[in-house]
Amino acid sequence: MKLRNSFVWALPLLIGTAWAAEETGPEAAVTKLLSQAKTQAFQVKEDAVTMESFNRMTVSRETQAAMINQIRDHINALVQTENKLQAAREDAPAWQQRVIVRIVPFLDELNGYTSAVIEHLNGDTHHNFAEYKDYLEANADYATDLAKMIADFVDYGRTKDRLEQLTNKLEIPTGQ
Numbered sequence: 229m230k231l232r233n234s235f236v237w238a239l240p241l242l243i244g245t246a247w248a249a250e251e252t253g254p255e256a257a258v259t260k261l262l263s264q265a266k267t268q269a270f271q272v273k274e275d276a277v278t279m280e281s282f283n284r285m286t287v288s289r290e291t292q293a294a295m296i297n298q299i300r301d302h303i304n305a306l307v308q309t310e311n312k313l314q315a316a317r318e319d320a321p322a323w324q325q326r327v328i329v330r331i332v333p334f335l336d337e338l339n340g341y342t343s344a345v346i347e348h349l350n351g352d353t354h355h356n357f358a359e360y361k362d363y364l365e366a367n368a369d370y371a372t373d374l375a376k377m378i379a380d381f382v383d384y385g386r387t388k389d390r391l392e393q394l395t396n397k398l399e400i401p402t403g404q
């Protein structure tokens with residue numbers, strides 16, 4: 229009887245150890261990177277929306293330059309995270325692979341529009357004000373969509389994990 233009670237007491241520890249081991253696998257590493265990308269995408273979005281609002285007010289060229297440089301820095305940080313995601317992609321589950329693939333076109337567009345804004349502010353190319361305004365709006369739109377998409381996938385992952393935990397806790401066979 230004493231042995232059985234010890235085993236019952238140890239069972240939660242064994243299950244907890246199994247869950248902890250699972251949390252350190254490839255899916256957990258990608259989940260951590262996706263959470264980081266979510267934060268970075270939110271920063272890009274906030275900056276891009278702020279810069280787009282400059283269209284409706286008088287803001288110095290220096291302030292605009294400082295903001296676009298901040299956007300560029302945040303995009304570069306997000307690109308570094310995306311590179312890490314690409315490196316981990318092969319071992320990630322299908323739902324994580326989907327988000328990794330979907331990030332790339334957004335980053336390509338953000339890089340293009342950000343470069344166009346920088347070129348305009350530097351006087352390297354002569355975009356008219358309407359084009360400049362369009363670049364700022366496109367940057368804000370793409371940044372907003374990217375942040376939302378990554379947040380939705382991160383939420384999906386958390387919900388999926390919670391459902392799996394409840395399924396195990398309630399001892400519900402999978403597929404039912």
